Amino acid sequence: MYIYINNRIVEEKEATISPFDHGYMYGLGLFETFRVYDGHPFLLDDHLERLKRGLSTLSIQWDMTREDILTTLKQLMTKNKIRDAYVRLNVSAGPGELGLYTGVYNHPTTIMYIKPLPEPSGFPVKEAQILALRRNTPEGEERLKSHHYLNNVLAKREVGDTPYKEGIFLTNDGYVAEGVVSNVFFVNNKKVYTPALDTGILNGITRQFVLSLLKHLDTSVVEGFYTQSELLESDEVFVTNSIQEIVSITSIGEKQFQVGEGTLTRHLQQLYRQKTSSLWSRFAL
Numbered sequence: 001m002y003i004y005i006n007n008r009i010v011e012e013k014e015a016t017i018s019p020f021d022h023g024y025m026y027g028l029g030l031f032e033t034f035r036v037y038d039g040h041p042f043l044l045d046d047h048l049e050r051l052k053r054g055l056s057t058l059s060i061q062w063d064m065t066r067e068d069i070l071t072t073l074k075q076l077m078t079k080n081k082i083r084d085a086y087v088r089l090n091v092s093a094g095p096g097e098l099g100l101y102t103g104v105y106n107h108p109t110t111i112m113y114i115k116p117l118p119e120p121s122g123f124p125v126k127e128a129q130i131l132a133l134r135r136n137t138p139e140g141e142e143r144l145k146s147h148h149y150l151n152n153v154l155a156k157r158e159v160g161d162t163p164y165k166e167g168i169f170l171t172n173d174g175y176v177a178e179g180v181v182s183n184v185f186f187v188n189n190k191k192v193y194t195p196a197l198d199t200g201i202l203n204g205i206t207r208q209f210v211l212s213l214l215k216h217l218d219t220s221v222v223e224g225f226y227t228q229s230e231l232l233e234s235d236e237v238f239v240t241n242s243i244q245e246i247v248s249i250t251s252i253g254e255k256q257f258q259v260g261e262g263t264l265t266r267h268l269q270q271l272y273r274q275k276t277s278s279l280w281s282r283f284a285l
Protein backbone atom coordinates (compact mmCIF):
# COMPACT_ATOMS: atom_id res chain seq x y z
CA MET A 1 0.00 0.00 0.00
CA TYR A 2 1.07 3.62 -0.50
CA ILE A 3 1.08 5.95 2.49
CA TYR A 4 1.29 9.73 2.85
CA ILE A 5 4.01 11.19 5.08
CA ASN A 6 5.02 14.86 5.23
CA ASN A 7 4.15 15.93 1.66
CA ARG A 8 5.23 12.64 0.06
CA ILE A 9 3.29 9.55 -1.03
CA VAL A 10 5.56 6.54 -0.67
CA GLU A 11 5.44 2.77 -0.42
CA GLU A 12 4.69 1.72 3.17
CA LYS A 13 8.16 0.21 3.61
CA GLU A 14 9.80 3.52 2.63
CA ALA A 15 7.89 5.57 5.25
CA THR A 16 10.10 6.55 8.19
CA ILE A 17 9.89 8.91 11.18
CA SER A 18 12.62 10.35 13.39
CA PRO A 19 13.37 8.40 16.60
CA PHE A 20 13.23 11.85 18.23
CA ASP A 21 9.63 12.44 17.15
CA HIS A 22 7.86 13.36 20.39
CA GLY A 23 4.84 11.51 19.13
CA TYR A 24 6.94 8.36 19.47
CA MET A 25 8.90 9.39 22.55
CA TYR A 26 6.13 10.92 24.69
CA GLY A 27 2.82 10.05 23.03
CA LEU A 28 2.42 13.61 21.70
CA GLY A 29 0.30 12.78 18.73
CA LEU A 30 -3.38 12.81 17.78
CA PHE A 31 -5.27 11.02 15.08
CA GLU A 32 -8.63 10.87 13.36
CA THR A 33 -10.02 7.65 11.94
CA PHE A 34 -12.73 8.06 9.36
CA ARG A 35 -14.37 6.07 6.62
CA VAL A 36 -14.50 6.81 2.90
CA TYR A 37 -17.65 5.64 1.13
CA ASP A 38 -17.21 5.39 -2.65
CA GLY A 39 -14.73 8.27 -2.52
CA HIS A 40 -16.62 10.39 0.04
CA PRO A 41 -14.89 10.97 3.44
CA PHE A 42 -17.89 10.90 5.77
CA LEU A 43 -18.07 13.77 8.34
CA LEU A 44 -14.57 14.94 7.42
CA ASP A 45 -15.25 18.48 8.67
CA ASP A 46 -16.20 17.17 12.12
CA HIS A 47 -13.05 15.03 12.26
CA LEU A 48 -10.81 17.92 11.20
CA GLU A 49 -12.42 20.24 13.76
CA ARG A 50 -11.74 17.76 16.60
CA LEU A 51 -8.18 17.16 15.39
CA LYS A 52 -7.33 20.87 15.12
CA ARG A 53 -8.84 21.64 18.51
CA GLY A 54 -6.78 18.86 20.11
CA LEU A 55 -3.58 19.92 18.38
CA SER A 56 -3.95 23.48 19.60
CA THR A 57 -4.24 22.23 23.20
CA LEU A 58 -0.93 20.36 22.66
CA SER A 59 0.77 23.43 21.07
CA ILE A 60 1.34 21.51 17.85
CA GLN A 61 1.23 23.92 14.91
CA TRP A 62 -0.49 22.20 11.99
CA ASP A 63 -1.51 24.12 8.90
CA MET A 64 -3.01 21.59 6.46
CA THR A 65 -6.37 22.70 5.11
CA ARG A 66 -9.47 20.66 4.22
CA GLU A 67 -8.48 21.06 0.56
CA ASP A 68 -4.97 19.75 1.31
CA ILE A 69 -6.47 16.71 3.02
CA LEU A 70 -8.94 16.07 0.19
CA THR A 71 -6.21 16.35 -2.46
CA THR A 72 -3.96 13.98 -0.52
CA LEU A 73 -6.81 11.54 0.05
CA LYS A 74 -7.71 11.47 -3.64
CA GLN A 75 -4.05 10.85 -4.56
CA LEU A 76 -3.80 8.03 -2.04
CA MET A 77 -7.02 6.37 -3.23
CA THR A 78 -5.90 6.63 -6.85
CA LYS A 79 -2.43 5.19 -6.11
CA ASN A 80 -3.97 2.37 -4.06
CA LYS A 81 -6.91 1.86 -6.46
CA ILE A 82 -9.54 1.97 -3.70
CA ARG A 83 -12.84 3.88 -3.30
CA ASP A 84 -14.03 2.49 0.05
CA ALA A 85 -11.43 2.94 2.77
CA TYR A 86 -10.43 3.07 6.42
CA VAL A 87 -8.33 6.22 6.81
CA ARG A 88 -6.19 7.25 9.78
CA LEU A 89 -4.99 10.86 9.64
CA ASN A 90 -2.18 11.14 12.19
CA VAL A 91 -0.36 14.27 13.39
CA SER A 92 2.49 13.95 15.87
CA ALA A 93 4.62 16.67 17.45
CA GLY A 94 7.69 16.00 15.28
CA PRO A 95 11.38 15.79 16.26
CA GLY A 96 12.61 17.38 19.49
CA GLU A 97 15.35 17.10 22.11
CA LEU A 98 15.53 14.30 24.66
CA GLY A 99 13.41 15.46 27.60
CA LEU A 100 9.98 17.00 28.10
CA TYR A 101 9.32 20.14 26.07
CA THR A 102 6.91 22.91 27.01
CA GLY A 103 7.20 25.09 23.90
CA VAL A 104 5.41 25.09 20.54
CA TYR A 105 6.04 22.25 18.07
CA ASN A 106 6.47 23.89 14.66
CA HIS A 107 7.48 20.86 12.58
CA PRO A 108 4.82 18.17 13.10
CA THR A 109 4.80 14.83 11.34
CA THR A 110 1.67 14.21 9.28
CA ILE A 111 0.86 10.69 8.16
CA MET A 112 -2.21 9.40 6.34
CA TYR A 113 -2.67 5.64 6.60
CA ILE A 114 -5.25 3.93 4.37
CA LYS A 115 -6.60 0.45 3.94
CA PRO A 116 -9.43 -0.89 1.78
CA LEU A 117 -12.84 -1.69 3.22
CA PRO A 118 -15.61 -3.67 1.53
CA GLU A 119 -18.60 -1.68 0.32
CA PRO A 120 -21.06 -1.44 3.24
CA SER A 121 -23.72 -4.16 3.24
CA GLY A 122 -26.19 -5.23 5.92
CA PHE A 123 -26.06 -3.89 9.46
CA PRO A 124 -23.38 -4.96 11.96
CA VAL A 125 -24.12 -6.89 15.16
CA LYS A 126 -21.76 -7.98 17.95
CA GLU A 127 -21.74 -9.43 21.41
CA ALA A 128 -20.28 -7.36 24.24
CA GLN A 129 -18.72 -8.03 27.61
CA ILE A 130 -18.17 -5.83 30.62
CA LEU A 131 -14.42 -5.49 31.07
CA ALA A 132 -12.67 -6.22 34.34
CA LEU A 133 -10.06 -3.60 33.37
CA ARG A 134 -11.36 -0.12 34.25
CA ARG A 135 -11.24 2.88 31.89
CA ASN A 136 -8.29 5.15 32.67
CA THR A 137 -8.82 8.85 33.17
CA PRO A 138 -7.96 11.31 30.38
CA GLU A 139 -4.35 12.58 30.37
CA GLY A 140 -5.60 16.19 30.48
CA GLU A 141 -8.84 18.17 30.81
CA GLU A 142 -10.68 16.09 28.22
CA ARG A 143 -10.13 12.78 26.41
CA LEU A 144 -8.11 13.40 23.24
CA LYS A 145 -7.84 10.83 20.46
CA SER A 146 -4.15 10.60 21.20
CA HIS A 147 -1.44 7.93 20.85
CA HIS A 148 -2.23 6.85 24.44
CA TYR A 149 -3.99 3.57 23.61
CA LEU A 150 -2.37 1.18 26.15
CA ASN A 151 -5.63 1.00 28.18
CA ASN A 152 -7.48 0.08 24.97
CA VAL A 153 -4.89 -2.50 23.87
CA LEU A 154 -4.94 -4.22 27.28
CA ALA A 155 -8.76 -4.21 27.11
CA LYS A 156 -8.68 -5.72 23.62
CA ARG A 157 -6.43 -8.48 24.97
CA GLU A 158 -9.05 -9.14 27.68
CA VAL A 159 -11.74 -9.55 25.00
CA GLY A 160 -9.52 -11.58 22.67
CA ASP A 161 -8.77 -11.30 18.98
CA THR A 162 -12.35 -11.70 17.77
CA PRO A 163 -14.00 -9.02 15.58
CA TYR A 164 -17.42 -10.16 16.85
CA LYS A 165 -17.19 -8.86 20.41
CA GLU A 166 -16.73 -5.40 21.92
CA GLY A 167 -15.47 -4.80 25.45
CA ILE A 168 -17.28 -2.21 27.53
CA PHE A 169 -15.29 -0.25 30.12
CA LEU A 170 -16.57 0.83 33.48
CA THR A 171 -15.05 3.86 35.19
CA ASN A 172 -13.16 3.41 38.46
CA ASP A 173 -16.41 4.38 40.21
CA GLY A 174 -18.27 1.60 38.39
CA TYR A 175 -20.21 3.68 35.88
CA VAL A 176 -20.54 2.62 32.22
CA ALA A 177 -17.90 4.48 30.16
CA GLU A 178 -17.30 3.38 26.57
CA GLY A 179 -16.20 0.50 24.40
CA VAL A 180 -12.62 -0.44 23.62
CA VAL A 181 -12.95 1.51 20.38
CA SER A 182 -16.51 2.82 20.53
CA ASN A 183 -19.13 4.82 22.36
CA VAL A 184 -22.07 3.13 24.05
CA PHE A 185 -25.81 3.87 23.85
CA PHE A 186 -28.78 2.01 25.31
CA VAL A 187 -32.54 2.25 24.78
CA ASN A 188 -35.20 1.68 27.45
CA ASN A 189 -38.90 2.28 26.84
CA LYS A 190 -38.03 4.29 23.67
CA LYS A 191 -35.76 6.66 25.63
CA VAL A 192 -32.05 6.72 24.74
CA TYR A 193 -29.21 6.91 27.25
CA THR A 194 -25.49 7.39 26.76
CA PRO A 195 -22.61 7.98 29.19
CA ALA A 196 -21.82 11.64 29.82
CA LEU A 197 -18.50 13.04 28.64
CA ASP A 198 -17.71 13.70 32.30
CA THR A 199 -17.18 9.94 32.70
CA GLY A 200 -13.91 10.63 30.85
CA ILE A 201 -14.84 9.09 27.49
CA LEU A 202 -13.90 10.13 23.98
CA ASN A 203 -16.44 12.48 22.42
CA GLY A 204 -16.78 10.31 19.35
CA ILE A 205 -17.72 11.88 16.03
CA THR A 206 -20.23 9.09 15.49
CA ARG A 207 -21.61 9.68 19.02
CA GLN A 208 -22.12 13.33 18.12
CA PHE A 209 -23.75 12.39 14.81
CA VAL A 210 -26.14 9.93 16.49
CA LEU A 211 -27.10 12.61 19.04
CA SER A 212 -27.88 14.91 16.10
CA LEU A 213 -29.93 12.17 14.40
CA LEU A 214 -31.91 11.57 17.61
CA LYS A 215 -32.59 15.30 17.96
CA HIS A 216 -33.75 15.25 14.32
CA LEU A 217 -36.14 12.43 15.30
CA ASP A 218 -37.35 14.32 18.40
CA THR A 219 -36.21 11.33 20.43
CA SER A 220 -35.25 11.94 24.04
CA VAL A 221 -31.61 11.33 24.92
CA VAL A 222 -30.15 11.50 28.43
CA GLU A 223 -26.39 11.74 28.90
CA GLY A 224 -25.43 10.67 32.40
CA PHE A 225 -23.78 8.29 34.83
CA TYR A 226 -25.21 4.79 34.47
CA THR A 227 -24.55 1.57 36.33
CA GLN A 228 -23.94 -1.80 34.76
CA SER A 229 -27.42 -2.87 35.99
CA GLU A 230 -29.11 -0.01 34.14
CA LEU A 231 -27.29 -1.03 30.98
CA LEU A 232 -28.24 -4.69 31.39
CA GLU A 233 -31.91 -3.88 32.12
CA SER A 234 -32.29 -1.99 28.82
CA ASP A 235 -34.18 -3.13 25.72
CA GLU A 236 -31.50 -2.29 23.13
CA VAL A 237 -27.76 -1.58 23.26
CA PHE A 238 -25.58 -0.27 20.44
CA VAL A 239 -22.03 0.98 20.08
CA THR A 240 -20.71 3.53 17.57
CA ASN A 241 -17.52 4.47 15.80
CA SER A 242 -16.56 5.98 12.46
CA ILE A 243 -15.51 2.66 10.90
CA GLN A 244 -18.01 0.16 12.30
CA GLU A 245 -20.86 2.72 12.19
CA ILE A 246 -23.77 1.80 14.52
CA VAL A 247 -23.39 -1.76 15.82
CA SER A 248 -26.29 -3.57 17.50
CA ILE A 249 -25.27 -5.49 20.61
CA THR A 250 -27.03 -8.86 20.74
CA SER A 251 -26.01 -9.84 24.26
CA ILE A 252 -23.90 -9.01 27.27
CA GLY A 253 -23.27 -12.18 29.24
CA GLU A 254 -26.63 -13.91 29.79
CA LYS A 255 -28.71 -10.83 28.90
CA GLN A 256 -30.10 -10.78 25.34
CA PHE A 257 -31.18 -7.52 23.70
CA GLN A 258 -33.63 -6.65 20.93
CA VAL A 259 -32.00 -6.33 17.50
CA GLY A 260 -33.13 -5.93 13.89
CA GLU A 261 -36.34 -4.69 12.24
CA GLY A 262 -38.59 -2.57 14.47
CA THR A 263 -35.83 -1.46 16.83
CA LEU A 264 -34.73 2.15 17.19
CA THR A 265 -31.19 0.95 16.58
CA ARG A 266 -32.13 -0.36 13.13
CA HIS A 267 -33.87 2.91 12.30
CA LEU A 268 -30.70 4.80 13.23
CA GLN A 269 -28.57 2.37 11.20
CA GLN A 270 -30.75 2.98 8.13
CA LEU A 271 -30.64 6.77 8.57
CA TYR A 272 -26.87 6.67 9.07
CA ARG A 273 -26.34 4.68 5.89
CA GLN A 274 -28.50 7.10 3.89
CA LYS A 275 -26.16 9.95 4.85
CA THR A 276 -22.73 8.37 4.32
CA SER A 277 -22.34 9.31 0.66
CA SER A 278 -22.81 13.06 1.10
CA LEU A 279 -22.42 14.62 4.56
CA TRP A 280 -19.34 16.60 5.51
CA SER A 281 -20.67 17.54 8.95
CA ARG A 282 -23.37 16.60 11.47
CA PHE A 283 -24.49 20.22 11.31
CA ALA A 284 -25.70 19.63 7.74
CA LEU A 285 -28.42 17.27 8.99
Ligand SMILES: C=C(O[C@@H]1C=C(C(=O)O)C=C[C@H]1N)C(=O)O
Binds near residue numbers: 088181182241
Ligand atom coordinates in the same frame (compact mmCIF):
# COMPACT_ATOMS: atom_id res chain seq x y z
C1 LIG B 1 -7.66 2.82 17.07
C2 LIG B 1 -7.97 3.32 15.89
O1 LIG B 1 -9.22 3.83 15.59
C3 LIG B 1 -10.27 3.39 16.36
C4 LIG B 1 -10.60 2.00 16.07
C5 LIG B 1 -11.67 1.68 15.26
C6 LIG B 1 -12.02 0.24 15.01
O2 LIG B 1 -11.18 -0.62 15.33
O3 LIG B 1 -13.13 -0.01 14.49
C7 LIG B 1 -12.42 2.67 14.63
C8 LIG B 1 -12.19 4.00 14.92
C9 LIG B 1 -11.42 4.34 16.10
N1 LIG B 1 -12.34 4.34 17.22
C10 LIG B 1 -7.02 3.35 14.75
O4 LIG B 1 -5.87 2.94 14.95
O5 LIG B 1 -7.46 3.78 13.67
Ligand SMILES: Cc1ncc(COP(=O)(O)O)c(C=O)c1O
Binds near residue numbers: 180206
Ligand atom coordinates in the same frame (compact mmCIF):
# COMPACT_ATOMS: atom_id res chain seq x y z
C1 LIG C 1 -12.06 4.74 23.01
C2 LIG C 1 -12.90 5.18 21.84
N1 LIG C 1 -14.13 5.67 22.07
C3 LIG C 1 -14.94 6.06 21.06
C4 LIG C 1 -14.53 5.96 19.74
C5 LIG C 1 -15.45 6.37 18.63
O1 LIG C 1 -14.99 7.57 18.09
P1 LIG C 1 -15.44 8.04 16.63
O2 LIG C 1 -16.96 7.98 16.61
O3 LIG C 1 -14.89 9.41 16.50
O4 LIG C 1 -14.85 7.05 15.65
C6 LIG C 1 -13.25 5.46 19.47
C7 LIG C 1 -12.74 5.40 18.08
O5 LIG C 1 -11.56 5.68 17.88
C8 LIG C 1 -12.42 5.07 20.51
O6 LIG C 1 -11.18 4.57 20.28
